[in-house]
Amino acid sequence: MVQDKCKELNKDINLFTIDSAESLENFRLKYLTKKSPIQDLFNLIKDIAGDERKQAGQYINEVKQQAEAKFEQHKELYTKSNIKNQPVFDYSLSHNAVNTGSRHPLQITLNSIVQLFSKLGFTVSNGPEIENDWHNFSALNFPAEHPARDMQDTFFVNAEHALRTHTSSVQVRLMESTQPPIRSLMPGRVYRNEAISARANCFFHQVEGLYIDRDVSFADLKYTLYEFVKQFFNNDVKVRFRPSYFPFTEPSAEMDISCQICKGSGCNVCKQSGWVEILGCGMVDSQVLTNCKIDEQIYSGFAFGMGIERLTMLQYGINDLRIFFDNDIRFLKQFVPEN
């Protein structure tokens, strides 16, 4: 009986893992104190007679020696005296700077756009990247045969749904769910089936703006966008509006700014013209308001949309759009984190 118990203890001792000062101490407390199971066995054999007692004592002693040997073996490794022999840690050493990374340049641009427009009372709204035909096209007045609906431009998910081709879809969602006054920015990723090059990618980022209230005019649109570019680029920036066409705005325009790279004297970026286009804009078409259940007799509004990659390229003098998506740390770490 004592023999069986010793065998069991033997096994437990072998299986006990000592891999730290703490587990070494736990081992000692478990097997080498007065309350250990080994000691219990010694107490038990007091009642056994003669030879049998001698035999049992031998078994228990073997277990005890085994436990002591294991303890001694590991003591070397894990006791404090051993740690003392190691080099003293110098607490006055400076710490290794923690590598915190930096914000992605596109996010830096978006953050500053959001911040500048928030001063004018604009909030931020989001919408889904997989859109139905109504929100991406129909509500925005795209005729059924419009080329933007073409398979060549749009990534269709199924007959009804596509990856949104612009963030204008969020305008529709916002107008459907909110009555004016509306003043919001709609940032997000958009997708177009385009060949990848230095100037185009099959996905990119836009930020759209929408302002709807009573008596909103084209003058408000010009003022708002002019104020924005002055603060985003610099006070010397010049702007010009060229008539354009979008199905969802009437009248529509594109806004150019004086080239920030050559300051208007002509370079590769502005194709020697001194101007670069940065956004599309216009007065929200009355049919779009009606489509979204907003009374066009009472309300009017303007909208604009711009590419975040394009603004970032102009801001930092970057000439290849693909570099934004390479995740090359040498490129990314040049952008100082914001506060």
Ligand code: DAH
């Ligand atoms: N949705 C247009 C595009 O992707 C950009 C745009 C133009 C948005 C005019 C607008 C706008 O809100 O008014 O090319």
